[in-house]
Amino acid sequence: MEQSTRHDLKIYGVGDATGGEFNEVSINGQGDVNGGVVCARFNLNGEGTVNGPLKAQDGSVLGTTTIKGALEADRFKIFGTARIVGDVSVKDLDIDGTVTVHGGVKSDAINLRGNTKIHGNCTAERFDCKGSFTIDGLLNAGKIDITLYGSTKVKEIGGETIRVRKESGPIANVVNAILEKLDFKQRLETDTIEGDEVSLEYTRAGTVRGNHVRLGDGCEIDLVEYKGTLDQAPGAMVKEAKKV
């Protein structure tokens, strides 16, 4: 499909359009697209709904969007609120806001800030999060780095290096202390964590398995099985630890 035969779709203000194949899709204001969209670039500033799947090379949403179908892209950034009623398959995914995915997420690199909810599984090579999220399925990623802001729930976590911690630093420490006092628990809750190098803080888990496991403050683990080493801080509560 030659790019030159595709047109752009641009909405300024309020408008509706039919879906289809485009070069550049740009919605500034409020726009609904009736049908799926295939395009090179997708830019939404404002509010927009795509009533079908969205496939793009590059995309960005600054505002609110609903995509009633799968989202597929090489690069996609969401700053704002998004609801995707389908699977997300984006190589480079950048989210800062509130995003709900009614499906699974498959990525190379995921960067999450804010509040994300994924109903299915989440798969990536790199998973970086400074925020809170809920994943109903399995988080399977090579390198996982989670800085907790609020309560985070994942069914299970598996990967190579897994790190869960709270933001630290003079201001962060004060904020964290206040939040704890107000009973806003900043915790990661999960059934199982399995990895090679696992380093956890403020994590409540049923089972943690790994080669080298470090458990820091705020950990509540029922069972730890480690192949190599276990480094348990005094502030970590472990019911049972086994070297396997």
Added chain:
Amino acid sequence: MDAELISKRDLLELTGISYGQLYRWKRKNLIPEEWFIRKSAFTGQETFFPRERILGRIDRIKNMKDDLSLDDLANMFSPSPTEARLTPDEVVEKGIASRPALEIFLKDEGHVESLTFDMILSAFIVHKALESGEVTIDEARLVMHTLKEHHGRFQGKDFTLLCLRKQGIATCCLASSTADLVFEPGIKIVSRISAGSCTEELKMKLS
């Protein structure tokens, strides 16, 4: 299927691979999602795998991962057909199917200039059935016919061919790989062939 299972824990210990590797290979589709079987054990929920298949798969991955990229490996293991086409003579020359097995295929199909992957796979499965010594030529014809009729149902997914016999009467069936099948005691399972394993083997023969 009543195949023997191995726990994830035992698997890692036996193969010497790590959790990270297992999860990575799962991400890269080198180990199918269906092979991860959740069962309740006294320690809680535990994950099990079909023993023979997972051990074979991990062995292959370990042997080939230095020569091939993980994506290439994933292609090799997927049940989806490749673009390969062979003439009937080539199928025999490459040691994929014996002449008798191929004849059964051609008798049903008629003269074919070049066989698609699906056709080669059918001939290969029939060849395996005959090779086992447990299946007669007539039963093999039945298998061939069944494969032809219903192969499309399992497109992209793994399935198992079962040849059954009761009181001298032979029949066969195709079952999805996740099905649990239980037969009455009078039935004897004469041959059990996994299409997924055959696909893998065939892809290696063709590469």
